[in-house]
Amino acid sequence: MAQPILEIRDLTVEFDTEDGVVRAVTGVSYDLAPGEVLGIVGESGSGKSVSMLSVLGLIPKPPGRIPSGHATFEGEDLLTMSSSRLRDLRGGRIAMIFQDPMTSLNPVLTIGDQISEAILVHNSGTSDDDARKRTVELLELVGVPFAERRVDQYPHEFSGGMRQRAMIAMAIANDPAVLIADEPTTALDVTIQAQIVEVLKAAQRETHAAIVLITHDLGLVAELADRVVVMYAGRVVELADVFTIFNEPRHPYTIGLMNSLARLDADLDRLEPIPGQPPSLITPPPGCAFHPRCAISQGRAICRTEVPPLKAVGVQEAPHDSACHFADELANLGAARAGTAS
Amino acid sequence: MLQYVIRRLLYSAVVLVLASFLVFMFVTVSGDPLAALKITPNVSEETVQNIIERKHLDEPVPVRYYEWVKDALTNKFGTTLLTDEPILPDLWRVMKNTLQLVLVAELLAILIAVGIGVYSALRQYSVFDYSMTTFSFLGLATPVFWLALMLQVAVVQIYLATGRNVFPIANLNSVDPGEGLSFVIDRAHHLVLPVIVLMVANIATYSRYMRASMLEVVNSDYVRTARAKGLAESRVTMKHAFRNALIPLVTLVALNFGTLLGGVVVTETVFSLDGMGLYFVNALGTNDPYPVMAWLMITATMIIIFNLVADITYGLLDPRVRYD
Ligand SMILES: Nc1ncnc2c1ncn2[C@@H]1O[C@H](COP(=O)(O)OP(=O)(O)O)[C@@H](O)[C@H]1O
Numbered sequence: 129m130a131q132p133i134l135e136i137r138d139l140t141v142e143f144d145t146e147d148g149v150v151r152a153v154t155g156v157s158y159d160l161a162p163g164e165v166l167g168i169v170g171e172s173g174s175g176k177s178v179s180m181l182s183v184l185g186l187i188p189k190p191p192g193r194i195p196s197g198h199a200t201f202e203g204e205d206l207l208t209m210s211s212s213r214l215r216d217l218r219g220g221r222i223a224m225i226f227q228d229p230m231t232s233l234n235p236v237l238t239i240g241d242q243i244s245e246a247i248l249v250h251n252s253g254t255s256d257d258d259a260r261k262r263t264v265e266l267l268e269l270v271g272v273p274f275a276e277r278r279v280d281q282y283p284h285e286f287s288g289g290m291r292q293r294a295m296i297a298m299a300i301a302n303d304p305a306v307l308i309a310d311e312p313t314t315a316l317d318v319t320i321q322a323q324i325v326e327v328l329k330a331a332q333r334e335t336h337a338a339i340v341l342i343t344h345d346l347g348l349v350a351e352l353a354d355r356v357v358v359m360y361a362g363r364v365v366e367l368a369d370v371f372t373i374f375n376e377p378r379h380p381y382t383i384g385l386m387n388s389l390a391r392l393d394a395d396l397d398r399l400e401p402i403p404g405q406p407p408s409l410i411t412p413p414p415g416c417a418f419h420p421r422c423a424i425s426q427g428r429a430i431c432r433t434e435v436p437p438l439k440a441v442g443v444q445e446a447p448h449d450s451a452c453h454f455a456d457e458l459a460n461l462g463a464a465r466a467g468t469a470s
Numbered sequence: 471m472l473q474y475v476i477r478r479l480l481y482s483a484v485v486l487v488l489a490s491f492l493v494f495m496f497v498t499v500s501g502d503p504l505a506a507l508k509i510t511p512n513v514s515e516e517t518v519q520n521i522i523e524r525k526h527l528d529e530p531v532p533v534r535y536y537e538w539v540k541d542a543l544t545n546k547f548g549t550t551l552l553t554d555e556p557i558l559p560d561l562w563r564v565m566k567n568t569l570q571l572v573l574v575a576e577l578l579a580i581l582i583a584v585g586i587g588v589y590s591a592l593r594q595y596s597v598f599d600y601s602m603t604t605f606s607f608l609g610l611a612t613p614v615f616w617l618a619l620m621l622q623v624a625v626v627q628i629y630l631a632t633g634r635n636v637f638p639i640a641n642l643n644s645v646d647p648g649e650g651l652s653f654v655i656d657r658a659h660h661l662v663l664p665v666i667v668l669m670v671a672n673i674a675t676y677s678r679y680m681r682a683s684m685l686e687v688v689n690s691d692y693v694r695t696a697r698a699k700g701l702a703e704s705r706v707t708m709k710h711a712f713r714n715a716l717i718p719l720v721t722l723v724a725l726n727f728g729t730l731l732g733g734v735v736v737t738e739t740v741f742s743l744d745g746m747g748l749y750f751v752n753a754l755g756t757n758d759p760y761p762v763m764a765w766l767m768i769t770a771t772m773i774i775i776f777n778l779v780a781d782i783t784y785g786l787l788d789p790r791v792r793y794d
């Protein structure tokens with residue numbers, strides 16, 4: 129892999145809550161290569177959003193805190209740099225698109241104001257007129273019709289899909305090197321989702337940004353991602369290129385996700401893909417957090433006593449990591465599944 | 471927007487007519503205003519008869535209502551029952567006094583409460599936040615008359631101890647009006663204690679309100695978006711959080727203001743302030759229905775107007791509000 133643009137190492141994020149300390153993210157490490165699309169998948173609550181928000185300093189502190197970890201962007205650690213340096217990067221070199229376009233835009237400011245603001249804060253020499261012109265261009269780029277007129281409208285005058293386009297325009301305003309898209313289509317109608325995917329592709333063509341695509345929609349991952357990180361209970365449980373993940377999954381949780389996709393071909397949100405409940409992050413199950421729901425553990429003691437480390441599996445040419453004590457047993461199972469699916 | 475305001479004004483006019491009728495009926499059925507006069511010795515039959523004729527008290531109710539409305543609209547809100555004095559000059563004077571008192575108290579209360587609310591929300595669970603929470607509960611739990619009396623007692627104690635009279639404890643003035651600056655200073659001096667009394671409860675309410683709405687807003691998705699854009703924290707707070715958080719408070723204040731203009735009865739009574747509240751209490755005491763009705767109508771008008779003001783400001787601050 130080329131020199132990564134963003135390296136996350138051993139990131140842990142905790143929240144103090146009334147019920148105890150929530151370990152939202154535990155020892156997460158992965159790299160993001162320039163220009164690639166990295167999918168982060170996992171059930172809701174598995175720490176996908178927090179892992180990205182925390183490196184940008186966007187989690188509330190308190191109650192949040194980051195007891196350990198590094199997040200190196202172009203050689204600088206985002207977690208230790210000054211807050212003003214981090215502000216320069218936010219919305220500049222690293223931009224973010226949020227899940228819910230209905231609530232992520234300020235209701236009392238016009239769409240144009242909110243996009244221009246992103247331009248002006250990172251380009252102090254720009255005149256208001258130029259910022260406005262650029263805003264209209266950006267809106268046209270993301271496919272907002274009558275951009276010249278709609279730039280002066282308020283968010284409530286935009287549909288959900290149009291708002292998400294505006295959010296994407298805002299995110300790419302300063303030509304970011306990294307674009308974090310946190311469930312960019314989840315809140316939208318199915319027909320609109322496909323359009324937003326096209327806009328995201330266009331945005332990437334335009335900016336050549338590396339994209340971190342947070343989602344629980346495996347269809348979206350298959351369509352956009354180059355590589356995939358699978359998260360469970362705040363940890364990375366599997367990491368591989370998208371082809372490998374779909375064809376040779378080596379973690380029972382990933383296999384569960386794949387099966388539910390193949391079997392039901394439907395929304396993971398509503399249909400429980402894997403029997404059992406996601407674990408508590410305050411008192412997670414001992415050992416492997418997945419063992420109470422695991423189909424292959426079969427009560428073996430090590431699953432209850434030892435946290436499985438994330439280690440290389442499979443062939444050398446295609447890096448593939450899994451955090452399962454019995455990842456080897458899954459080699460054939462994955463292949464068999466690959467034969468029956470598709 | 472203009473259309474909306476006109477429609478609301480017309481609608482308000484209808485409400486006022488209905489209110490005037492209800493007020494009239496209510497006051498009329500509550501007894502014979504001349505009952506006391508009729509049994510007073512030294513009052514001749516003729517005097518009573520004169521009053522009855524002047525005020526059309528022997529006519530059927532609809533006629534009396536019509537005469538009252540006509541009198542009110544054409545003749546300075548009508549005249550008093552016994553002395554036939556016009557009501558408007560008195561009412562006008564007490565309105566100005568109450569307006570002055572309420573305006574000063576409200577403006578100060580809003581400024582202080584907004585500061586407290588915003589700062590408490592930004593420093594949630596800090597010592598400051600806890601102190602202000604405590605203050606608010608005390609402020610809300612303290613009866614207005616008790617606070618007013620305690621302030622008076624304190625001033626008297628200071629006077630007894632030091633011989634200095636720090637603040638006047640009654641009335642609105644001790645110099646005659648029309649003496650320019652010294653009159654203004656004298657008035658301000660008299661207003662200090664009543665304003666404090668009025669402010670305490672309002673600061674308590676408004677600051678809680680502001681804190682709650684600011685907390686909601688600073689944790690909102692769009693404020694996170696503003697941070698993700700790379701804005702400085704001060705700009706996130708002022709441009710994105712503060713303006714949104716202010717919207718509910720503005721509405722509350724506008725509504726409250728209309729009610730306050732009806733007079734702040736307890737404060738005005740304890741400090742003997744010549745305002746709307748005291749006027750109303752005195753009018754009730756004299757058994758004269760005409761000032762009472764005039765007061766009720768003015769107060770109703772104020773409440774209706776400030777309801778409209780609340781709606782309009784809400785629409786100006788929040789583009790989502792549609793007038794149709
Ligand atoms: N501000 C917060 N306070 C307490 N807990 C939080 C906070 N933000 C997130 N969490 C917890 O962190 C965990 C991971 O959340 P998140 O990263 O949003 O999950 P997802 O994978 O759905 O994006 C969840 O259990 C959530 O309850």
Ligand SMILES: [Mg+2]
Nearest residue numbers: 176177178310
């Ligand atoms: Mg999330």
